[in-house]
Amino acid sequence: MANGDPTAPPGGSSSEPSPGSAPAPPQQTDQQEQEGQHGNDTQPVIPNALPTNANGNAGADADQQVWEDIEGEGDEFELDGEEHDGEDSESEDFFQDPMDPAWKPCPRPGQLGCPHYERKCKIVAPCCGELFWCRHCHNAEKNENEEEPSKAHEIDRKSVTRIVCQLCHTEQDVGAECTNCGERFALYFCGICKFWDNRGDIKKIFHCKDCGICRVGGAENFFHCKTCGSCYPRQLENHTCIERAMHQDCPICLENLFESIRSVAVLQCGHTIHQECLRGMTREFVGLSSLRCPVCSASICKTEQLWAAMDRQVEETPMPADLQYEVSIICNDCHKRGSCAFHIYGHKCPECGSYNTRRTQTAEGVRGGG
Template sequence: METKAEAVASLPLMSHSSSSAESSSKHVSPMELGIDNFGCKHYRRRCKIRAPCCDEVFDCRHCHNDAKNSEEINVNDRHDIPRHEINKVICSLCDTEQDVQQYCINCGVCMGKYFCGTCKFFDDDVSKNQYHCDDCGICRTGGKDNFFHCKKCGCCYSKLMEDGHRCVERAMHHNCPVCFEYLFETLRDITVLPCGHTIHLECVKEMEKHHRYSCPVCSKSICDMSSLWKKLDQVIASTPMPESYRNKMVWILCNDCGVNSQVQFHVVAHKCLSCNSYNTRQIQGNPNNTSSCSSRVTEMVR
């Protein structure tokens, strides 16, 4: 078993021209000892964890989940680590296995500048402004003073949204509607759409590259589409329908405001008479007829 002095001596130190600098380098505080020399692609930290589910050692829970859910693993054996059940960590400096705590019982090193005993979470990069949310039950980043927890949505939002956000029950307790990653515990940036549904920010950008501007969950427009609606007005005005279709009327449902309208049929798009949106779908027959719910649907022009 390495002693604290041996663990310090084994760390790579920068060369110094003066003996006084060399002397000071040997008296690094436990909070700084070995910092930035250990960790993984997910976190900088000075410890590893022993997974309670499979009794194997990993750098962090994400490393475990990546390894245990890979294509090489039998589908029946794939699993995520139960993060709150982690009870053993291994110091990266002296390899001492011990109960979960911030400072190593053997060499005294701080295993993570940010430490949460509830989540069994360590991280040396405190620039993320981590904090633990009791209502979420997990640690978040961005600073506690900058966020509030919405009880109905079941997640933390920026305080900039506190007065005007649209509540959707358990808004982040589901998979991203584009990539299907579980949003509540994702490490990637999340955005809240005007309709209140949540999605990865990069997934929204990918949608926009393919000219998709409606929520994948409820089909409401995700941004101001008024300029496009004006262009569609011009296209429709310059594209008259053949004589046989000029008196054809159809019922439409607006995805944005939810109002049913009876409008003149056009092959390009149909405009909502209530909000002027072209984000509409054609419904068969009279909307007052309950059978219209199972009718054929024509999606909006995007």
């Protein structure tokens, strides 16, 4: 079995999708903050469809159609907004993709700004005293591309107090318009986050007091989950809550999700992970391993159709007499213990019907992993 996953059956054509094959990838809406923080334009996504494994193969056309049908049922959402650490709507990772064609090019012809935001002023970085269009521009030069590790640093957005108008080049305190020429720096300005974006009306930027940052997508479309510590789209009001779920590190790359500028997915179990890391995980793993949360091992999406397909495959593939015995299992979804008949395709939980189980031992004692 590839990767040692005893629950993944061999591939091949059949009337049902092979459990060892890769499920189809969940549809997603990239979340990004306006200034590049998961809290700005970024919004959490809940993958409700099965992920794809690049190494897997659905087999026959009928098998592929089952995966496509499952994928089509996935409802995923993104939260637009600003960064989670409480600045302007400078994050487009959580709800809308900053590279969205509707927002490009940035800046638009005849407008001032950077690839992140459209504005008419530059911030004076309090850490190094240099001018930058936005904090993302600063961090890219002073942290990501800094050749001397000892000099690498990121800007503290809340400490920004001075800006420079790019029309008359007057340095001044943070504000919505220039104190010298009177030009408004952008259509949207947040004095709390010290954030400007001339596309604020298009992105529907709003400031969330609880998150402490600006977000995109319209305040009427979101609610703040105090347990998870983040704004979620109203479609997710019945999500599984986990204490400060959006303030954890990604279980794959270990980057802090609240500070991240990349899209974040909210799994069915409530745990969070970068959407990009989730895709990579489902492509690199095979069988049921690609469907498990890297934190708690629960199924990452709705799997009813997959379990039904596995039921039929198990029924159509009887085990020989020497392999007909009971095994003890623990379910990763309902966390109940039980026993079931051994099968090479997987072991079904007698409580909830999930095949996302861990094998412990047989009635005769330990007979291998699972």
